[in-house]
Amino acid sequence: MNEHTLRQRLVTLGKRLYDRGLSPGTSGNLSVRLEDGWLTTPTNSCMGELNADEISKLDWEGNVISGSKPSKEYFFHLAYYKNRPQAQAIVHLHSTYSSAVSCLKNLDDKSILPPITPYFVMRIGQLPLVPYRRPGDARLGDDVARLAPHYSSLMLANHGPIVTGRDFDSTVSAAEELEETARLFLLLHGHEYRVLDDAAIDELREHFGVQWES
Ligand SMILES: O=C(O)[C@@H](O)C(=O)COP(=O)(O)O
Numbered sequence: 001m002n003e004h005t006l007r008q009r010l011v012t013l014g015k016r017l018y019d020r021g022l023s024p025g026t027s028g029n030l031s032v033r034l035e036d037g038w039l040t041t042p043t044n045s046c047m048g049e050l051n052a053d054e055i056s057k058l059d060w061e062g063n064v065i066s067g068s069k070p071s072k073e074y075f076f077h078l079a080y081y082k083n084r085p086q087a088q089a090i091v092h093l094h095s096t097y098s099s100a101v102s103c104l105k106n107l108d109d110k111s112i113l114p115p116i117t118p119y120f121v122m123r124i125g126q127l128p129l130v131p132y133r134r135p136g137d138a139r140l141g142d143d144v145a146r147l148a149p150h151y152s153s154l155m156l157a158n159h160g161p162i163v164t165g166r167d168f169d170s171t172v173s174a175a176e177e178l179e180e181t182a183r184l185f186l187l188l189h190g191h192e193y194r195v196l197d198d199a200a201i202d203e204l205r206e207h208f209g210v211q212w213e214s
């Protein structure tokens with residue numbers, strides 16, 4: 001897709017996330033890789049009301065080339081792009097169930113959600129918890145840089161998810177699917193439930209190349 005089309009997709013998919021209640025108020029940010037830089041949502045923008053011409057365009061040093069002041073989290077987007085070449089787009093949300101999970105105590109920090117459905121394993125994979133930092137703290141960029149080569153998605157503690165993917169549309173879908181998995185996980189709380197066993201994970205690895213360390 002060319003830059004013009006990707007700007008339109010940012011507006012359309014931002015509205016989709018907002019309309020589905022996944023980015024309340026001015027929370028969250030989106031970005032997409034271009035050949036000559038990358039686009040991200042302006043800081044304090046409402047995802048339901050993005051304007052294609054105001055979207056921020058940055059270079060690979062984090063300098064603004066055009067558009068409005070970028071998301072204050074631009075550095076963690078940049079850290080993901082620089083350390084994960086296959087990441088073509090990034091979605092950060094404050095979606096309710098995912099953010100609720102990010103506040104739970106006693107999570108397995110290396111993989112906070114168990115493999116309850118194949119779709120979660122295929123689309124998100126193991127999801128580590130990034131220790132809490134203030135939004136906009138540049139040290140989040142270092143945290144992301146360290147984890148990005150190994151994980152397509154991360155959960156910021158007491159905050160919300162960061163999801164990356166091979167194209168913009170599938171990244172947005174994966175973020176929606178993560179939200180549904182978090183919802184299932186919380187619905188299952190207090191119930192005895194099965195998780196996918198090693199054989200089921202091996203089969204997914206074989207068919208879909210998923211990354212999941214048993
Ligand atoms: O939680 C925050 O403040 C940010 O991570 C966020 O979601 C929105 O910040 P901007 O992208 O700067 O609007």
Ligand SMILES: [Zn+2]
Pocket residue numbers: 027028092093094135159160
């Ligand atoms: Zn946020």
